[in-house]
Amino acid sequence: MEIDQLKNLLRRYFEGTLTQAQMHLLREALADPVNQHAYYDFLHEWELGNPQILPDTEADWLALSGRLNQPGSLRTVAPTWRPLIRSSRYWVAAALLVAALTGYWKRDLLLYHHYHTGYGSTKSVRLPDGSEVTLNANSDLKFSRFPALIGQREAFLKGEAAFSVTHLSDHTPFVVKTEDSLQVSVLGTDFLVYSRRERSKVVLTEGAIQLRSLKSGGAPLLVKPGQVVNVNSRGNFAVSQSPRPAEHFCWKDDRFFFDNTSLGEIGEQLQERFGIRLLIPDSALAATAISGNYPAANAEEVVKMLSTILNLRYSRPHPHEILLQKNLNFQL
CATH class of the missing domain: 3.55.50.30 (Phage tail protein beta-alpha-beta fold)
Structure with a gap:
């Protein structure tokens, strides 16, 4: 596919005017790694021209100036001089590293919605697909901005969260992924996912979910309401039946x-x-x-x-x- 044709399809996708036939063409084109690189470049270009977040520069400046005016907030450091040839090599390496990290950060920011809670706080959020999530303290969640391109709604969790997933008319699956290689696949249900220190726990109260551990490589596990599944550091499942599964969600209160x-x-x-x-x-x-x-x-x-x-x-x-x-x- 020509690059101009790809850009036109991507532009229409971002604007929400893509037909089903064009969506099929776009998915086929993005299977090519060369087109995937072009996708990220154009996504960044489009985001610059269509910003989703407008910074409050006046408020940011007031906050910064307040910190600068605090006693001891500024220090004078004497410069350390090094030979230009030696230091330039390190400047080039540092510049390349910063560019790589900045590129990854921008790509991650453009591709996912990000949600975070600090210590001692919880947060309830409504995802773009209508699903509701309550994050426990010290947790991070990111959710795909363009699920139609990858064929599923992806949520990446660090910490603990309670999910109430909305069923969509096109049956787009909802998948929760954790750092310890656990995948929770659902269509419409209420469940809890805990993932810390290379171990996980999943509690199901309503509906049906399927668990898969990429660590163990074992067969997927179908979880029934009322079941609690603990996952150890090797990815092995231990299933038990809880008479009161809702008590695992009590941190919300x-x-x-x-x-x-x-x-x-x-x-x-x-x-x-x-x-x-x-x-x-x-x-x-x-x-x-x-x-x-x-x-x-x-x-x-x-x-x-x-x-x-x-x-x-x-x-x-x-x-x-x-x-x-x-x-x-x-x-x-």
Whole structure:
């Protein structure tokens, strides 16, 4: 296909005026790696002429000037001179690296919608296809801007999120991918995906989903409502039936659900959600497990609850650390 013809098809696609026959031609053309490079170049060109985000330069300048006016915000650094021939080689290498990283960043920004939550916060978003997602704390999600070109709606997750996927009339599949090579394929359903530290968990409350691990290379797993699937670092599945699968979503209401969960594992959850380290020097205490559904909006409320239930004491040796110990006059 001629480059001008490809550009014309892409322009019409970006404008939303492409016919089904033209969409078929475009998909065939983009199967060629040469045309894929042209696609990224033209996408960047089109985005520059049709910006989707308009920066608030006045607000940005006010924020920057406020930081510059703070005491100690500026430092004077004496220049270090090096021979021109030697330094130029490093400048060229640095320029190439910056160009490569900038190109990747721009491409990623143009191809995906990005959503993020910090420590201690959750966020509910409506995706362009109408699906709804609630992100747990310290999580990232990106969603494809042009699903028609790849034949599916792709979501890439780091962290934890609850999905309510909208079924489309053209049956375009919805796929969630994680960093540990797990793929969750759905058409219309409610489910949760957790993916941290090279392990994942999937909980299904309604509909049907199919799991595939690219690590293990095993056969796809069809998950039924009420099932909980834990995926280890090797990509192996462990399926269990939960009598109350909705409790796995309780973090949306500032609650914690523990199912024979050890204090050490609870500490991992506090690190993930709030950026707080739970220090438990006593290994026997760290192995103590509890069950239940408890309200807690922050790490200290969780530790207070644990202290009350198990008759423990805690202290804050550092703003980002909580030390949990047995009471001296009490033995577990």
